[in-house]
Structures are given as structure tokens and as C-alpha cells.
Amino acid sequence: MKSHHIFGPVSSRRLGRSLGIDLVPFKTCTYNCVYCECGATTYRTTKREIFFPVKEVYTELTGFLSSSPILDYVTFSGSGEPTLSLSIGEVIRFLKDNFPSYRIAVLTNGSLLSDPDVRRDLLTADVVLPTLSTVVNQTFLKIHNPDPALSLDKILAGLVQFRNEYSGKIWLEVFVIPGLNTSNDELEGLQKIIRDINPDRVQLNTLDRPGTEEWVLPADRADLDRVETLLDFATAEKVERSPYRTLKTLYATEPVEQIRELLKRRPCTVRDLVSATGMHTAEVIKILNEIGATTDLLTKREARGLFYYIRE
DSSP states (O other): OOOSSEEEEEEETTTEEEEEEOOSOTTEESOOOTTOTTOSOSEEOOOOBOOSOHHHHHHHHHHHHTTOOOOSEEEEOSSSOGGGBTTHHHHHHHHHHHOTTSOEEEEEOSTTTTSHHHHHHTTTOSEEEEBOOOSOHHHHHHHHOOOTTOOHHHHHHHHHHHHHHOOSEEEEEEEOOTTTSOSHHHHHHHHHHHHHHOOSEEEEEOOOSOOSSTTOOOOOHHHHHHHHHHHTOTTEEEOOOOOOOOOOOTTTTOHHHHHHHHHHHSOBOHHHHHHHHOOOHHHHHHHHHHHHHHSOEEEEEETTEEEEEEOO
């Protein structure tokens, strides 16, 4: 069975064993972030749409979740901004009604939370993980390359308003880029707005896979320790690499297609793929060679190893 809208489970550094739901076409986003692991945005927009028939998503979710797989979260994420989908609230309700034992997470850049309809759609999710990396407009533009319709002030106000309306958990991601959003002034501004947002966690993240722009470098432990100290939140935590686990995963009968779909959405090392699929290392390498024979399979070496990925 080929999947178009769900992928994984993947081993997420923030969410453990996570089944992904992708409700937007590849690289459809409100931002074109310099650090994005999925590559450059090809369709930058703030217009919400129904991109796919929602029944297709229901069919895929039912086919997989009916077997009661072991998951930490079912996560709206993928290769773009999930809140651009007008279907997200409906799919969350479907999961709550039909598979209530699974916790639901939404990975979002937070750019559309000023829209009351977006906030309403997310109210029944268990965890929402928005990103906020700066309150300085010049830095915001350099990091995120946002759609011209977006305003940083409205985005900040939307995050505060969402906290006021939402009773679930907010894990606020601060993506750390050394030399760009790590000055004292940057961090003092972030500290003030984070107090207004009052998230349940502040998660300090940095580059772990190849980003869009070559000049973006990962923060080292000293950088992250300094940011954590200056932000001075008891709930602040550095995002650690998640442990590798090898459990039965999605569509084991079609491993080539499974790995292909993973690599279209996020760069992975061989070890990442072993963890996500439960396959032996030799099997993964064989499949990578098979994919590379018919697809433009790209590689990039980072501190954590050689990453494989597919750009469409």
C-alpha cells in the first residue's frame, strides 16, 4: 500500500516515535527558512486551502492505526506548514473520535496563529509545537524569508492569543543559529515575549540535518548552554537526539517506497533509516542503492554522518 499523506513512524528528537501526517503539497509553506531540512520552499503562501480529499487521509490513517502500532505521537508535520490545510481541524477530530488512545501533536512555525480559525482548529490537539526564534524584524526576515503578507508583530500577538485560548501543552521551539539570533539583545527580547506566551516547555533546537543554506551551522553545546542560561526559564531544555529504536513500522511489505517517502520529507542517515524501519543495515544500504539507480538521490555529510535525501 502506497502512502501519500502519512509517513514513518520516524524517530523524532522531540516527540519520540512519531507517525507523520502531511496535509500540504511538497514545500508549500508560509516561510522559506534558511535551516529547513526539506529544502527551499517552492510555493510560499498564506492562503489556506483543502489540498487533498480528506477521505484519502482517513483511509490511510485507518489502515495503519487499526493495527494498534506503538507510537508516542501522531504528528502533523511533513514538508510544509500544516496549518495551511483547511482540513487539519477535521483530521484532528477524526483521530480523537476514532483513535482516542493516540496523542496528537502539531509541528507549526506559528505564523498563522493570528487567524482565529487556525487557533480553533488546533484546540483539541494534545501538544502544539510552534517556532519562535527572534523578535527582531531584520533577523526574522533573514531566518524565515516569510511571505510578504506576514507581520512579525501579528505573529507574536497570535502566539500569545493562542496560549490564552488553548488548554493543551505548548512546547515552544527556539531554533538557535550561532551569530544570528544569539546576541544578548536578541535573547533579552525573546525572554520577554516567551514570558507572555508562557509555554509549558522552551525547547532549544539547532541544525541536525542539512539545511537549505550552506552558511547555516549547528550550535555547539557551549552555544546552547549560553542561550539556555540567558533565557533563564525553568522549562528550557536542549533538544537531544532521540534514542534509536527498532520496532515494526509502516508498510514493511513495501520497504523501497517507505524509504523513498521518508527521504522526500527529511534527510536521513543509514542509522536513522534503520531506526525508522526496523530493517538491518545491509537491507537499508541495498535499498538506497536501488533508489539511487532510478532517482536523483543526494547526499551531504554533516557532523552526525552522511545524510541521504531526495529533492523533487
